[in-house]
Amino acid sequence: MGDTSRRTVHPALKIAVGLHTLAITLWSIPQSPKVYAPLVYGGATQSELDRVPKPLPGHWILIWNDRLIRKGSPVGTYLMTTGLWQYWDMFAPNPMSNDFWVEAKVDFTSGTKSGFIPRMSQLDFFTRYRKERYRKFGERIHQDENKWAWPYWAQGIARQAFRDTGEAPLRVHLIRHWRFLLGPTKPLPPYKETEFETYEVKPEDLKP
Amino acid sequence: MKKVLGPLDRFVFEFTSPATMSLFRIFLGSIITLNLLLMAGDFQIWFTEQGWVPTEMVRKWGSSRWYYNPFMNVLDPTLMKFIYALLLLVAILYTIGLFSRVMGVLLLLGVFALQARNPIILNGGDTLTRASLFWMAFAPVGAMYSVDRLRQLKKDPGAPVQQASPWPQRLMCYQWALMYFTTAWAKGFGNLWREGTAAWYPPNLSEFTRFWLPGFLEQQPFVGIWTYGTLIIEVALGTLVFYRPWRKWVLIGGILLHAGIEYRLNIPLFAALCISGYVNFYDGEEVQAWIDRIKAKRQGRVIHEPAG
Incomplete structure (x- = not known):
């Protein structure tokens, strides 16, 4: 072993490490509860502000952090541009209770086929492990706020269907099957079904 | 100061x-x-x-x-x-x-x-x-x-x-602690975590679940134990883990938490990554001593192995 007697690093490195640590800490602090949004984003009318409950002292830290750090601060710019951003909200503030899966039905001249989106619960242990990213993708994309992304998803499925079958698809239907879990003592409700996107496939969508 | x-x-x-x-x-x-x-x-x-x-x-x-x-x-x-x-x-x-x-x-x-x-x-x-x-x-x-x-x-x-400054290792410990502490903090705003039922939900999502658990373990008081146990372990992993006499026990709690998540939920490699990061909470000399002990044991076994 080499010399162990009190060797240390340059002070500039210590400062850089300290600043980076501060940046990731401020960025990781949970967002303030949605009810305080008028206090964070501004532009609220007096009556909207009057309806906001008085924040607890601990909540003020989160509100100020949202105002000063998350809204276009150099901290955000540094973490986002370098790819060092981070959020730690696994199963928080509440775990998801929307039990859903998405199905793609593709119309061909010869008929309609399904099975282009892997359904986790139908897969064996290893395949499910390998394909988990499909579930994560569906979880993010199927939400209404990402409506703009549905045609891209449908186009991708059309290309995949064309590759798999060799037949040009005519239409892609994206169907959400969903139910809300009610809790440990309540029975599981049946799934409901909604077609949330119908995409007419264009010839240019299928070009390699 | x-x-x-x-x-x-x-x-x-x-x-x-x-x-x-x-x-x-x-x-x-x-x-x-x-x-x-x-x-x-x-x-x-x-x-x-x-x-x-x-x-x-x-x-x-x-x-x-x-x-x-x-x-x-x-x-x-x-x-x-x-x-x-x-x-x-x-x-x-x-x-x-x-x-x-x-x-x-x-x-x-x-x-x-x-x-x-x-x-x-x-x-x-x-x-x-x-x-x-x-x-x-x-x-x-x-x-x-x-x-x-x-x-x-x-x-x-x-x-x-060559000896080295361990600051990347120490900051990795901080990164792990930050992850656990802030996620527990964010959960504090959720009514399901507060009322002790949150742990029931993820394994009951049909596309997310993995292995079976006997029904009674999905009822109270066990759901409450899983829920509050998760919060306690996460807070400990974000704070008490740096207190050396408790380090081992807190990390064992973390291993149990991730083993439970790995068994019940399909989250590829997450448990493996989190648990492997626990090694960073041990100094280089401690890790070196473990590995030297393993090496010595193996060499001893080779020496004592009967011929033929």
Whole structure:
């Protein structure tokens, strides 16, 4: 072993490490509860502000952090541009209770086929492990706020269907099957079904 | 102030054995290699223009700020496949510790770029991988348990292991603690966590669940135990883990928590990454002592093995 007697690093490195640590800490602090949004984003009318409950002292830290750090601060710019951003909200503030899966039905001249989106619960242990990213993708994309992304998803499925079958698809239907879990003592409700996107496939969508 | 900062400064920066950082390199490299292999079958779907996530979609999804995303310019699927294969090779070389420092930087640039190419499929494990790679790029990860070390010993059989400042390792500990503490904090705002039923929900999502559990363990009081137990362990992993006499017990709690999540939920490699990061809470000298003990035991076994 080499010399162990009190060797240390340059002070500039210590400062850089300290600043980076501060940046990731401020960025990781949970967002303030949605009810305080008028206090964070501004532009609220007096009556909207009057309806906001008085924040607890601990909540003020989160509100100020949202105002000063998350809204276009150099901290955000540094973490986002370098790819060092981070959020730690696994199963928080509440775990998801929307039990859903998405199905793609593709119309061909010869008929309609399904099975282009892997359904986790139908897969064996290893395949499910390998394909988990499909579930994560569906979880993010199927939400209404990402409506703009549905045609891209449908186009991708059309290309995949064309590759798999060799037949040009005519239409892609994206169907959400969903139910809300009610809790440990309540029975599981049946799934409901909604077609949330119908995409007419264009010839240019299928070009390699 | 000096009383607090002095010991902290020594703990974070004073030179010590690089054994822990070198061992964590093997864990991190193996997990990244496995992750790349797991995704390889769906490579076309996730990372090419022929897939579900073309670059135009990523541009709309991503931040309005400029950010590091070089693969947005790679539109040829064959070239993208070649880059992916190269990244897999870099991950393997990093794991075995050949040209470790260079491979660490290449892996950092490659993994960041791949994640930026498709941010829609990322999970907490990917975020933790990014943070780890960043810190590890500054660490002497090839100093021990590596091909680099073997090459060094071949040239100079008595070459000592160079001591190093453990700040990347210490910051990795901080990163882990930050993850646990802030996630527990965020859960504090959820009514399901407060009322003690939150742990019931994720394993009852049909697409997320994994292995079976007897029905009575999904009822109260057990659901409450899983729920509050999760919060207690997460807070401990964010705070008490730094108190040395309790470190081992807190980390055992963390292992149990992740083992439970791994059994019940389908979250590939997340438990492996989180648990392997616990090694960073042990000093280089402690890790070196474990490995020396294992080596001595193995040598003893070889010596005592009966002939024939």
